[in-house]
Amino acid sequence: MLYLLLLAPLFTAVCCLFPLGSRWWERINVLGALLTGIAALYCSLNVFLVGNIDRTQAFLVIDQLSAVLVLIIGIVGTTCCLYTVSYLRSDLKNGELTERQVGRFFGLLHLFVATMYLAVLADNLGVMWVAIEFTTIVSALLVGFYGNKAALEAAWKYIIICTVGIAFAMLGIILTFYAARGVLGSDEISLSWRFLYPVAAKLDPSLMKLAFIFILVGYGTKAGLFPLHTWLPDAHSQAPSPVSALLSGVLLNCAIYAIIRFHLLTTMAVGYNFSGRLLIIFGLMSMAGALPFILVQKDIKRLLAYSSVEHVGIIILGIGLGGVLGYTGAILHLINHALGKSVLFLSAGTLAQTYHSKLIPRMQGIGQLLPITSKVFMASLLAIGGAPPFGLFISELNVATRGFQAGGPGLGFVFLMVIAVVFTGLIYFAGKMYFSDLPARFPRGEQFSVNHILLLLPLCLLISQGIYMPGAVQDLIAKVVSFMTAGGVY
Amino acid sequence: MLDFFTYVFLIAGFLMLAGKVITNNITLLAIQSLALSIIAFYLGLSGGAVNWHMVLIGGLTFAVKVIVLPWILYRLVDKVAARRVVPLSIGLGSSSLIGVLLVGLTYSYVVPVLLKEVQVGGQLLPVALSTVLLGCFFMISRRSALSQLIGVIVMENGLFLCGIAVTGGMPLIIEFGIFFDLLVGALVMGIMTYQIRDTFDTLDTKFLNKLKH
Numbered sequence: 067m068l069y070l071l072l073l074a075p076l077f078t079a080v081c082c083l084f085p086l087g088s089r090w091w092e093r094i095n096v097l098g099a100l101l102t103g104i105a106a107l108y109c110s111l112n113v114f115l116v117g118n119i120d121r122t123q124a125f126l127v128i129d130q131l132s133a134v135l136v137l138i139i140g141i142v143g144t145t146c147c148l149y150t151v152s153y154l155r156s157d158l159k160n161g162e163l164t165e166r167q168v169g170r171f172f173g174l175l176h177l178f179v180a181t182m183y184l185a186v187l188a189d190n191l192g193v194m195w196v197a198i199e200f201t202t203i204v205s206a207l208l209v210g211f212y213g214n215k216a217a218l219e220a221a222w223k224y225i226i227i228c229t230v231g232i233a234f235a236m237l238g239i240i241l242t243f244y245a246a247r248g249v250l251g252s253d254e255i256s257l258s259w260r261f262l263y264p265v266a267a268k269l270d271p272s273l274m275k276l277a278f279i280f281i282l283v284g285y286g287t288k289a290g291l292f293p294l295h296t297w298l299p300d301a302h303s304q305a306p307s308p309v310s311a312l313l314s315g316v317l318l319n320c321a322i323y324a325i326i327r328f329h330l331l332t333t334m335a336v337g338y339n340f341s342g343r344l345l346i347i348f349g350l351m352s353m354a355g356a357l358p359f360i361l362v363q364k365d366i367k368r369l370l371a372y373s374s375v376e377h378v379g380i381i382i383l384g385i386g387l388g389g390v391l392g393y394t395g396a397i398l399h400l401i402n403h404a405l406g407k408s409v410l411f412l413s414a415g416t417l418a419q420t421y422h423s424k425l426i427p428r429m430q431g432i433g434q435l436l437p438i439t440s441k442v443f444m445a446s447l448l449a450i451g452g453a454p455p456f457g458l459f460i461s462e463l464n465v466a467t468r469g470f471q472a473g474g475p476g477l478g479f480v481f482l483m484v485i486a487v488v489f490t491g492l493i494y495f496a497g498k499m500y501f502s503d504l505p506a507r508f509p510r511g512e513q514f515s516v517n518h519i520l521l522l523l524p525l526c527l528l529i530s531q532g533i534y535m536p537g538a539v540q541d542l543i544a545k546v547v548s549f550m551t552a553g554g555v556y
Numbered sequence: 557m558l559d560f561f562t563y564v565f566l567i568a569g570f571l572m573l574a575g576k577v578i579t580n581n582i583t584l585l586a587i588q589s590l591a592l593s594i595i596a597f598y599l600g601l602s603g604g605a606v607n608w609h610m611v612l613i614g615g616l617t618f619a620v621k622v623i624v625l626p627w628i629l630y631r632l633v634d635k636v637a638a639r640r641v642v643p644l645s646i647g648l649g650s651s652s653l654i655g656v657l658l659v660g661l662t663y664s665y666v667v668p669v670l671l672k673e674v675q676v677g678g679q680l681l682p683v684a685l686s687t688v689l690l691g692c693f694f695m696i697s698r699r700s701a702l703s704q705l706i707g708v709i710v711m712e713n714g715l716f717l718c719g720i721a722v723t724g725g726m727p728l729i730i731e732f733g734i735f736f737d738l739l740v741g742a743l744v745m746g747i748m749t750y751q752i753r754d755t756f757d758t759l760d761t762k763f764l765n766k767l768k769h
Contacts, residue, residue: 192730199737203744218752219764233711244722273673300767
């Protein structure tokens with residue numbers, strides 16, 4: 067079943083490379099996306115419901131933690147793929163793309179999704195590294211898809227910075243392999259998560275410390291942690307909007323997932339204080355570092371990209387603080403941010419397409435231009451800002467509580483202040499866009515369509531999570547958290 | 557014997573910093589990769605029993621990094637680079653000096669102090685890490701997109717030697733993955749250089765600075 071998760075998007079990608087015409091490409095895309103989405107839902111829920119994980123498969127393994135990621139990729143990936151249909155149609159109409167490019171776009175999109183599944187399902191540290199490097203290569207092509215100057219510049223910076231960054235992660239993996247070889251022998255199994263976790267306490271602590279630093283630098287670049295984030299706003303703002311949504315909602319999470327895995331391993335080998343403290347520092351830095359850029363931003367997509375840097379900071383902080391509350395907050399935030407940010411990018415993309423501009427001062431009176439899309443946009447912006455009743459409020463509250471508990475009042479205070487200021491900034495910009503008059507040259511109003519349902523689904527999940535979380539869902543989260551507090555052992 | 561090729565590996569990486577003609581850089585890259593593949597062959601064949609793992613790595617390195625990649629790069633230069641001389645952001649003299657400093661840093665601090673737990677003798681590890689740093693610096697000191705692509709491959713060479721030095725080669729599936737990765741990555745970056753050249757009419761990365769804040 068797990069192999070289907072890789073094969074379905076791969077097969078779709080191959081089909082999209084044949085010259086079939088855009089109607090057929092759209093159909094193939096919809097079918098492939100739905101099939102992949104259903105397979106992902108089945109695989110991840112299966113882990114929680116059956117509980118007994120099939121561990122005989124050597125190459126791909128799904129456990130509680132990766133199940134969360136598969137679920138996120140399933141939901142967000144499918145939504146984005148489906149949304150792409152209408153996005154590309156209007157791009158075609160505006161003459162930004164040629165029809166030949168449509169097929170290539172769908173193909174790359176599904177290839178991108180496949181590499182992300184491989185990254186979170188791979189049992190082997192090295193295979194995971196290769197998969198994450200592949201996500202960079204494929205998504206760089208998508209970022210530079212429009213081929214104009216800005217897009218190419220963003221894509222080039224993205225692929226160069228992330229390739230160099232991830233090379234350092236390889237050094238970390240080499241060191242881990244060296245440390246594990248003494249315990250497990252030099253076979254492939256000494257780089258397998260399943261075999262590493264049970265023997266983690268026997269690994270050489272000073273080697274693991276070094277390895278973790280390299281890993282944090284390497285995957286941290288990919289996750290957009292603060293001093294290493296420079297590629298992120300460029301790539302996220304220049305990419306076509308469905309790709310921005312995938313980059314922000316899912317790809318960052320894949321890198322965070324790799325960091326979490328290594329954090330669990332290092333914690334068991336070295337003790338809690340080392341990697342946890344590093345993550346707290348980097349988390350706070352990302353939150354605080356993104357703040358000034360959010361407040362002075364003019365480009366709506368760059369604004370959202372910097373907000374992603376901040377949210378990655380929150381998640382990393384939650385992981386670093388640890389404990390049941392910290393982990394719960396981080397995992398919930400991982401899910402919530404993916405849902406909220408992808409909706410936000412998709413709706414902002416549609417708005418930007420209609421205005422032919424990404425600049426906030428140009429986008430006036432969004433409420434009159436596209437009443438439904440702009441309401442979704444405002445709602446998801448409130449959600450990302452962390453306002454109740456959305457799920458992000460709950461997850462941020464969890465992290466904040468743990469921050470006061472474990473990091474002292476100073477840390478908790480800084481955390482809350484950053485969130486409050488970012489919220490103010492987001493609301494200020496959104497207010498300017500919504501509560502203003504539409505220039506007369508634009509037509510008004512829009513029809514309710516399938517796209518809005520696609521946008522509303524994740525949003526409904528966010529709201530329902532904030533108002534009432536069913537016991538079953540709480541159980542699922544509790545299972546993930548206990549998996550993490552136990553240190554990755556089943 | 558082993559030491560000789562290790563030094564060839566290092567010196568090739570170092571000489572790249574001292575030249576600004578792009579075709580020479582590619583030739584040096586091919587020489588460096590050749591040294592890497594000979595090192596792998598030597599380690600595979602020198603012991604009592606033949607270590608097929610190493611031989612395979614040596615063969616792959618030869619095929620991918622000595623033949624295919626330099627060939628792609630040469631073709632790319634033919635197509636895109638009207639001027640063979642790349643613009644520098646740091647002068648040749650000072651960049652060579654910084655190169656010496658980086659190698660010195662690896663020999664005096666990184667390997668004996670930072671990596672003191674990694675007990676591997678010989679020159680392989682310091683040379684490998686120096687090359688990673690040299691490759692990184694090579695990318696910074698050149699302003700051409702093509703040179704940055706070459707820098708990435710130099711870094712990968714260093715990483716590869718590092719893997720050989722520390723662990724005697726990573727598991728085979730990972731080595732394959734890395735080769736495939738590098739090949740596809742280089743191709744994609746090649747396509748992008750082509751597009752950049754088409755759109756910007758130059759490969760000079762100083763024009764890639766429009767996106768800020």
